Amino acid sequence: MRETPYKSYAKETNWFGIQMSNTFSFLSHDITYGFDYQTIDVSSLSFNKDGSRKAPYSPDNGRVNTGIYADGFLRFFDEYLIVNAGLRFDTFDLETKQTPLKTDFTPGSETFDIVNPRLGFKYFLDETRMFQFHSTIGTAFVPPESSEMAGYSERELSDGTIMIKKGNADLDPETSITIDFGFSVSKPSLGFFADITYFNTIVDDKIATHVISLTESSYNNAFEAKMNGVEWELSQDFGTLMAQDYSLELYLNGTFFIESEEQISENKWQDIYNVSPLKFNAGISYQDTVxxxxxxxRYMDERKDNDWYTSGYPEITYDDFTVCDLSFGANFQTYHKVKVNIENIFDEDYFEKPEYPLPGRSIYVDYSFQF
Incomplete structure (x- = not known):
């Protein structure tokens, strides 16, 4: 017998932020500096089937992030060489708060500070700026979520087994460094663009799900993780190529992972779960004055993961999927626009995580008036 749906969860997020920046120029260079500030407060509610309250998985929590940065856009050798260099300092104040009905954690706070530098450049190989070599290197920082530090949930299987997932208050933030380099060919007068880029990312203290026993899981910091692969982009506008007053573009872009692994013990590595080795978008677009x-x-290849709903958390593989979307419309009488979106045209039954199915065929009609 099918279970009657009920409201099991609700979340309220309050966000406030300020951003300020300024750019000044000298010679052929631009320097931008700025300040970011944001506060986020999250409260959660969970409900039983009869509508009564129960303890939520994640505690009420808050986050304050303050950042300052400077970024330079520098041009050399008659703009054949363009250098982009930046530096950003962030401080994060994380707090888990006293939460009604949730007694399985101790409220607390933690502060993280991080400096992230970044350097990139592109060099044009010819006078027409058609051929370009580019490369970047930079660092990143990801603090743990409150649910990863203090979450707790129980799920009962059909055989009565209770599956438990809980947070880890001792998590450290992730840090990473990424380097990429690639080659581009661009000819706007012919409507052609192509780019291929190799990337390599190394993550320290990657936050990963950790199996404790046949019925219990939590989070921990993996020793290290590494991801490298190739990104590509290709497009051709046949309207521009044939000197027409419309755009008719074919395009293809995607990512292929050569390697995507995390170190889970001194001498053991495994594939990073829920990462597709191949994904891409392909399509055609048209636009004229009306x-x-x-x-x-959109295609996504198979992905590995743990089966979080089976005792022992066995490794499983999610099916690949292909989803097609269509949009079309018209502009008329200067101020009016009508647009139709048909998402998931063929009503594909698909998901990126089990028990969270993504929408089937959806049709939206939009009218806008601009003046």
Missing amino acids: FFGKFNI
Whole structure:
């Protein structure tokens, strides 16, 4: 017998932020500096089938982030060489708060500070700026979520087994460094663009799900993780190529992971779960002074993960999927626009995580008036 749906969860997020920046120029260079400030407060509610309250998985929590940065856009050798260099300092104040009905954690706070430098450049190989070599290197920082530090949930299986997932208050933030380099060919007068880029990312203290026993899991910091692969982008506008007053573009872009692994013990590595080795978008778009449209195909390859709903958390593989979307519309009488979106045209039954199915065929009609 099918279970009657009920409201099991609700969350309220209050966000406030301020951003300020300024840019000044000298010679052929631009320097931008700025300040970011944001506060986020999250409160959660969980409910039983009869509508009564129960303890939520994640505690009420708050986060304050303050950042200052400077970024330089520097041009050399008659703009054949363009250098982009930046530095950012962030401080994060994380707090887990006293939460009604939730007694399985101790409220607390923690502060993280991080400096992230970044350097990139591109060099044009010819006078027409058609051929370009580019490269970047930079660092990143990801603090743990409150649910990863103080979450707790129980799930009962059909055989009566209770599966437990809980947070880890001793988690450290993730830090990473990424380097990429690639080659581009761009000819706007012919409507052509192509780029291929190799990337390599090394993550220290990657936050990962950790199996404790056949019925219990938590989070921990993996020793290290590494991800490298190739990104590509290709497009051709046949309207521009044939000197027409419309755009008719074919495009293809995607990512292929050569390696995606995390170190879980001194001498043991495993594939990073829920990372697809191949994903891409392909399609065609059209636009003139009145009509426009786009047909897009999105593909995601198989992904490995733990089966979090089976005792022992066995490794499983999610199916690949292909989803097609269509949008079209018209502009008329200067101020009016009508647009139709048909998402998941063929009503594909798919998901990126089990028990969280993504929408089937959806049709939206939008009218806008601009003046």
